[in-house]
Amino acid sequence: MTVSRPKPSTLFALGVFILLTLTAAIYLAIPLITGHSMETWRLLLVLLLAPTGLGLLTRVVFSYKKVEVRKDRFVVTHPFRPGGNWQEKYREVDFWKEETVKTGGTQYKELLAVFISGKKLRVSMQEYTEYAKVVRALERHAGKKKRS
Structure with missing residues (x-):
């Protein structure tokens, strides 16, 4: 079994980015929390940083x-998302493809597998x-369903 x-x-x-963003938002919001008047630029930065940090934190966690x-089969587990766990057998793959995008000096590779159930x-x-092992498993068990 590969994980x-x-x-x-x-x-x-x-x-680190989330921590810095939320720390800066809290630090800039201290005058608002303590009841003092707050400059406009501080308020604008708090209104920009707080939702950015909280939104990114929510996205990363879920x-x-x-x-x-x-x-x-594949078993996909989302530990922080209720009801987000699922499993599909290799024969239930509708199609799969591996996309490669050249960025600067490296290549960005992404695997997309679509199952008959729509997942x-x-x-x-x-x-x-373990990206290579996931691709190898799909090539071995669902090689004919690969799209380019």
């Missing part, structure tokens, strides 16, 4: 997923561990 999950470096970078590649599995090489 693919978000890379720690991706989560660390997003976590989009976190773990993909297990088992002998006969989609997206895994990218830069953001998830």
